[in-house]
Amino acid sequence: MTGGDGISRFRPNPGWASLPIFNRTGWRRLPFGAFVENINERVEPADAAEEIYVGLEHLDPENLHIRRWGKGSDVIGTKLRFCKDDIIFGRRRAYQRKMAVAEFDGICSAHAMVVRAKPEMVLPEFLPILMMSDQFMNRAVEISVGSLSPTINWKTLKNEEFDLPPLDQQRRIAEILWAVDETKDAWEQNIVAVRSFQMAFWKGHISQANVKIVPISEVADVANGSTPSKSEDKYWQDSTIPWLPTGKVHDRFIQCSDDFITEAALKARKARVFPSALCHLTL
Numbered sequence: 290m291t292g293g294d295g296i297s298r299f300r301p302n303p304g305w306a307s308l309p310i311f312n313r314t315g316w317r318r319l320p321f322g323a324f325v326e327n328i329n330e331r332v333e334p335a336d337a338a339e340e341i342y343v344g345l346e347h348l349d350p351e352n353l354h355i356r357r358w359g360k361g362s363d364v365i366g367t368k369l370r371f372c373k374d375d376i377i378f379g380r381r382r383a384y385q386r387k388m389a390v391a392e393f394d395g396i397c398s399a400h401a402m403v404v405r406a407k408p409e410m411v412l413p414e415f416l417p418i419l420m421m422s423d424q425f426m427n428r429a430v431e432i433s434v435g436s437l438s439p440t441i442n443w444k445t446l447k448n449e450e451f452d453l454p455p456l457d458q459q460r461r462i463a464e465i466l467w468a469v470d471e472t473k474d475a476w477e478q479n480i481v482a483v484r485s486f487q488m489a490f491w492k493g494h495i496s497q498a499n500v501k502i503v504p505i506s507e508v509a510d511v512a513n514g515s516t517p518s519k520s521e522d523k524y525w526q527d528s529t530i531p532w533l534p535t536g537k538v539h540d541r542f543i544q545c546s547d548d549f550i551t552e553a554a555l556k557a558r559k560a561r562v563f564p565s566a567l568c569h570l571t572l
Contacts, residue, residue, distance in 0.1 A: 411459065
């Protein structure tokens with residue numbers, strides 16, 4: 290562990306080897322409320338107009354960092370106050386896995402839940418790792434109530450039990466996984482930088498006087514896909530043919546499909562096959 294505040298203190302260190310990370314003999318199964326405090330300090334945006342505001346729209350799924358935010362003057366309605374190192378957890382539509390560690394003070398949406406570690410029981414650096422785990426998130430979804438916007442109630446969540454390691458093991462796990470998170474974050478920032486370079490390069494290239502601009506049909510085959518009716522089970526049930534929705538273009542490099550259709554859909558000309566260097570995909 291190096292110097293500094295908060296999460297940034299945690300770095301890999303040689304002492305890991307002496308800690309039995311997989312020895313669960315000292316683990317305890319405890320109610321969530323036994324080691325976590327729910328912070329329910331209400332605030333009106335008019336009284337916090339210049340403060341940072343974090344809404345659920347500012348939280349990225351499965352990302353523990355807050356990358357964007359607004360101001361209190363941007364919103365109306367009662368909000369919740371949070372402090373640095375608190376966890377902002379999207380209790381509405383928990384299946385979206387929106388949760389982040391606050392690196393500053395501010396206010397947030399009342400559709401979130403602000404929780405704080407009880408440090409004598411759980412390290413503040415370990416708590417977000419526990420909460421981002423499949424065990425926690427899956428249970429959060431199961432106990433959500435409501436059909437259109439399923440929401441978690443603190444009175445229910447606080448009684449849910451989870452496995453908690455001893456503090457020394459919590460520290461080792463936190464050090465390892467925050468180091469992984471730091472590497473992942475640097476990788477994502479590199480991707481953004483490379484894409485920015487690509488855009489700047491092509492913008493500079495096509496703005497040159499000797500560059501000829503032609504329709505894309507002159508250099509590539511262009512065709513439309515289609516969507517088989519979702520109400521026809523014969524097009525979707527027991528399906529094996531990869532099918533891509535339009536939104537998949539945002540993946541840039543498509544390595545797999547999330548949906549599949551049947552041979553019946555192809556025979557009915559409800560979709561068509563487009564060849565790939567790796568496989569055949571259907572649109």
